[in-house]
Amino acid sequence: MYYPGCSVKDYAKSYEDSAIAVLKLFDVELVELDRWNCCGVVYEYSADAVMQHVAPLRDLIRAQEFMSKIGDNRLVTLCSMCYSTLKKVNEIVTSDSEKLNNLSEYMDDEPRYNCGVDVKHVLEIILDDSIMGLKRIKEAVKRDLSNLRIASFYSCSLLRPKGIGIDDPEDPHIMLDLISSLGAKPIKFPYEKRCCGSYNVVYDRSIVERTVMEIVKAAGRWGADMIITVCPLCHYNLNIVRNKFNIPTIYFTELMAYAMGLDETLSKETLSIFKSKIGGG
Amino acid sequence: MFKGLPQTVYELSGKNPYLCIQCGVCSGSCPMIKDMDIPPHQVIRMIQLDMQEVLNCKTIWICASCNTCSVRCPRDVDPARMINVLRILVQRRNIYPVDLRRVKGLLDLPQIALISASRKLTG
Numbered sequence: 001m002y003y004p005g006c007s008v009k010d011y012a013k014s015y016e017d018s019a020i021a022v023l024k025l026f027d028v029e030l031v032e033l034d035r036w037n038c039c040g041v042v043y044e045y046s047a048d049a050v051m052q053h054v055a056p057l058r059d060l061i062r063a064q065e066f067m068s069k070i071g072d073n074r075l076v077t078l079c080s081m082c083y084s085t086l087k088k089v090n091e092i093v094t095s096d097s098e099k100l101n102n103l104s105e106y107m108d109d110e111p112r113y114n115c116g117v118d119v120k121h122v123l124e125i126i127l128d129d130s131i132m133g134l135k136r137i138k139e140a141v142k143r144d145l146s147n148l149r150i151a152s153f154y155s156c157s158l159l160r161p162k163g164i165g166i167d168d169p170e171d172p173h174i175m176l177d178l179i180s181s182l183g184a185k186p187i188k189f190p191y192e193k194r195c196c197g198s199y200n201v202v203y204d205r206s207i208v209e210r211t212v213m214e215i216v217k218a219a220g221r222w223g224a225d226m227i228i229t230v231c232p233l234c235h236y237n238l239n240i241v242r243n244k245f246n247i248p249t250i251y252f253t254e255l256m257a258y259a260m261g262l263d264e265t266l267s268k269e270t271l272s273i274f275k276s277k278i279g280g281g
Numbered sequence: 282m283f284k285g286l287p288q289t290v291y292e293l294s295g296k297n298p299y300l301c302i303q304c305g306v307c308s309g310s311c312p313m314i315k316d317m318d319i320p321p322h323q324v325i326r327m328i329q330l331d332m333q334e335v336l337n338c339k340t341i342w343i344c345a346s347c348n349t350c351s352v353r354c355p356r357d358v359d360p361a362r363m364i365n366v367l368r369i370l371v372q373r374r375n376i377y378p379v380d381l382r383r384v385k386g387l388l389d390l391p392q393i394a395l396i397s398a399s400r401k402l403t404g
Contacts, residue, residue, distance in 0.1 A: 012391070045294060045361075046293040046365065046366050046369045048293060052404075162352055203379045203381070233397070
């Protein structure tokens with residue numbers, strides 16, 4: 001099952017297009033939920049929060065209904081913030097039956113949630129050896145990217161907190177592994193797991209500008225040609241300073257699609273980024 | 282168990298503020314610290330001392346909940362979660378620091394930024 005989320009349908013459409021195309025190449029189909037709503041984006045930590053969990057729980061109930069239709073309980077997201085929120089809410093209603101009871105009473109127009117949905121980020125699917133795995137990805141690469149030096153940028157919600165994140169929060173490596181199996185040179189730089197400033201961009205742009213400046217400048221110092229990320233908000237923030245350092249930020253699935261020759265799914269803009277970095281394409 | 286602000290924060294966050302030993306790892310790790318008025322470890326100290334004025338600080342609105350402090354905290358105090366709780370406490374008094382209606386250029390931002398910011402600022 002596939003939960004898109006708001007940004008992936010508009011701002012980050014290229015993320016969705018490239019991800020679907022790449023997965024299709026490996027016979028993995030993302031079946032979009034027939035009804036979905038906003039996930040709430042930010043998980044609410046206070047113990048007495050109920051209202052804030054309604055939207056994500058409603059999505060999980062939608063997934064539960066859809067699950068029996070397609071016979072698969074994995075709910076895949078592209079956006080790392082959706083992943084984080086849905087997974088945390090899934091965890092809390094699974095472990096705290098009192099909370100689930102409260103929520104179910106409040107949402108009496110919906111069927112009760114039976115805690116059977118498994119929330120996954122698309123990177124977990126891509127790296128899972130039984131589904132795709134790095135070995136098969138290596139075999140599917142059609143282009144030579146050996147001259148391309150790529151830095152990975154993880155996004156907070158993919159790594160933290162512990163237990164929710166899909167890699168070591170202090171020493172992540174999954175994106176580096178992915179870059180090497182695509183044939184490009186991975187660049188590990190110290191700012192890869194740093195926060196980009198996130199939603200501060202809305203009400204105090206200067207904070208984000210300063211933070212992304214530090215990040216992209218460091219990526220340049222470590223010799224990166226471009227940065228790949230998993231989060232639409234990191235993508236937006238990091239691209240604020242792309243022209244200043246000539247280091248664009250793209251989604252990791254766009255890189256995969258390019259490496260595998262799926263040019264028709266990529267936007268002209270992305271293709272021109274690759275052309276300018278590799279020369280000729 | 283406790284009294285005043287420490288008790289409220291303990292109840293809402295599920296974490297004990299008195300476990301903090303003021304080691305400063307959170308403040309040393311914080312990517313937003315340059316824009317904060319009070320560093321995170323001092324915010325926790327102010328909670329311990331039941332100083333209500335901590336609710337007026339800028340720090341709690343600058344924190345982007347990136348959780349870097351929380352994964353590094355050696356005492357599992359989870360500063361990001363406590364700061365989240367402080368924001369909630371302010372909002373429950375019907376005080377909101379930013380009027381989103383006055384922010385310019387909203388239409389140029391991606392949806393994810395708008396929704397997450399309004400969730401953070403309005404609870």
